[in-house]
Amino acid sequence: MLNDNGNIGFEVLFNHATLGILVTDPEGRIVLANPFLLKQFGYAHSELLGEKVEKLIPRRFAERHVQHRHNFSRHPHSRPMGIGFDLYAMRKDGTEFPVEISLGTNETKDGQYVVAFVSDISLRKESENALKELNAALEQKVAERTESLSEMVARLNAQMKEIEIKDKELRNALQKEKELNELKSRFVSMASHEFRTPLSTVLSSIFLISKYESTDEQPKREKHIQRIVSSVNMLTDILNDFLSVGKIEEGKIQVRLSEFNVENHVSAIVHEITELRKKKQDFDYQHTGDPMLYLDPGLLKHIILNLLSNAIKFSPEYAIIKIWTENRPGRFMIGVRDTGIGISKEDQQHLFERFFRGANVSEIQGTGLGLHIVSKYAELMNGEVTCESEENKGTTFIVSFKTEQPI
Numbered sequence: 001m002l003n004d005n006g007n008i009g010f011e012v013l014f015n016h017a018t019l020g021i022l023v024t025d026p027e028g029r030i031v032l033a034n035p036f037l038l039k040q041f042g043y044a045h046s047e048l049l050g051e052k053v054e055k056l057i058p059r060r061f062a063e064r065h066v067q068h069r070h071n072f073s074r075h076p077h078s079r080p081m082g083i084g085f086d087l088y089a090m091r092k093d094g095t096e097f098p099v100e101i102s103l104g105t106n107e108t109k110d111g112q113y114v115v116a117f118v119s120d121i122s123l124r125k126e127s128e129n130a131l132k133e134l135n136a137a138l139e140q141k142v143a144e145r146t147e148s149l150s151e152m153v154a155r156l157n158a159q160m161k162e163i164e165i166k167d168k169e170l171r172n173a174l175q176k177e178k179e180l181n182e183l184k185s186r187f188v189s190m191a192s193h194e195f196r197t198p199l200s201t202v203l204s205s206i207f208l209i210s211k212y213e214s215t216d217e218q219p220k221r222e223k224h225i226q227r228i229v230s231s232v233n234m235l236t237d238i239l240n241d242f243l244s245v246g247k248i249e250e251g252k253i254q255v256r257l258s259e260f261n262v263e264n265h266v267s268a269i270v271h272e273i274t275e276l277r278k279k280k281q282d283f284d285y286q287h288t289g290d291p292m293l294y295l296d297p298g299l300l301k302h303i304i305l306n307l308l309s310n311a312i313k314f315s316p317e318y319a320i321i322k323i324w325t326e327n328r329p330g331r332f333m334i335g336v337r338d339t340g341i342g343i344s345k346e347d348q349q350h351l352f353e354r355f356f357r358g359a360n361v362s363e364i365q366g367t368g369l370g371l372h373i374v375s376k377y378a379e380l381m382n383g384e385v386t387c388e389s390e391e392n393k394g395t396t397f398i399v400s401f402k403t404e405q406p407i
Contacts, residue, residue: 020118024053026111028069040120042092053116058090076105076112089118098125255296255380259406262293262300262332266325269304276309279317283308289327294406299377300334306370307336307397314340314395332403337396343389351387374399 014021020037024030030048038045041056048055053069054062081087081101089099097120104115206228208220247253270283277283304323311321315338322337343351352375374397375385383401 020120022053022056022116022118023106024114024116026073026113028053028066028114030055031113037118040091040118041089047092056089058088058096061088072103072114073112076114079103081116097122253299253377253380255299257294257296257404257406259292259294260297261291262295262325262327263287263291265293265297265300266304266323266334269301270308270323273305273308273312276312278312278315278319281312281315281317281319281321283321283323285323285325287325287327289325291327293327293332294403295332295401296381299381303374303377303399304334304336306374307334307399310370311336311338311340311395314338316340327403330403331400333398333400335396335398337394339394342391342393342395343387344391348387348389352385 014032014034017034017036020040021032021034022030022037023032030051030053033043033045033048038048041048054065057065079102081103087099087101088096090096100119100121102117104117106113106115209225266287267285270285274283308321308323315321319339322335324335326333352371354369354372371385378385378399378401381401383399385397385399387395387397389395
């Protein structure tokens with residue numbers, strides 16, 4: 001029981017509190033409402049007295065609230081109401097407003113009474129909503145700025161890629177120019193060396209031919225004429241090698257595929273190069289598989305001529321040079337084997353480099369470009385070159401191609 005001073009203190013607190021205070025009986029009927037709450041909801045005290053507390057709750061929540069109220073009555077304890085949820089109250093005119101409610105209980109001889117403290121949090125919600133809108137606006141602004149920056153970065157990346165591509169193209173062009181200049185320099189250096197011997201041979205042979213005037217000296221004249229022909233062919237081979245490398249470096253070699261009889265084609269090439277053989281050298285050519293091949297006959301001819309020319313140069317007199325071709329579905333192979341001076345393991349690592357010549361061929365004329373050209377022509381036709389060799393026991397070159405059927 002409160003004393004007189006206590007009753008006076010409660011009355012002052014109840015009547016002058018700046019938040020709504022509501023007291024309900026065990027049945028949920030309103031028994032007390034302070035002036036602040038009445039003003040909050042727009043009711044007179046007589047309009048609420050005896051009414052169920054659900055009168056102050058929006059209709060869509062009222063039925064559910066009855067169950068919550070019964071649950072609270074079974075397990076009463078002081079606590080905030082609706083933790084984690086947005087709570088709303090309803091004024092007399094039907095308008096709703098957000099609230100916070102704290103619950104307490106008071107046990108009397110008439111039963112358990114519930115005390116509810118009701119705070120109108122409309123201003124706070126407005127501030128929160130304004131803050132959310134501000135955050136949303138800021139996020140939108142950030143998103144727009146981010147998108148704008150992303151577009152700018154994308155444009156910069158695209159420009160950087162263009163610059164990189166142009167820089168790469170420029171570097172490649174400069175490298176090509178450097179390689180071509182190197183090629184020209186090597187050509188001048190090599191030409192001055194390689195051309196000297198055949199030109200001297202031509203000049204000396206012409207001079208000697210002019211001295212042979214009688215008919216019985218015809219064999220001598222023919223001998224020197226053959227030397228001139230051989231020297232001119234040598235000069236032609238050197239020039240052809242340099243022209244081929246120049247076209248390869250400039251990307252001007254075009255592959256022209258066609259279907260042809262590879263057995264007849266290779267036989268004709270072998271016959272064409274017969275005149276370059278050394279004394280008593282001979283060719284042994286064999287073909288297996290389909291005689292019809294779909295490849296570039298012109299580039300294939302260059303490859304075979306280079307390989308046969310090397311076999312002739314590096315093989316001794318009386319040697320047999322073996323050539324074989326094999327044409328199977330999806331694969332064509334050509335092999336050339338000689339019994340010449342061979343190639344060391346160390347030199348085999350550099351065999352297809354431009355201008356490379358083995359340590360054991362210094363006395364034999366050549367440009368060091370033939371095998372480089374062979375490998376490049378093979379690559380253009382989806383092929384590769386392999387070499388098996390042993391010094392003084394001969395060399396075998398095999399060129400294999402992945403082939404297609406003609407369209």
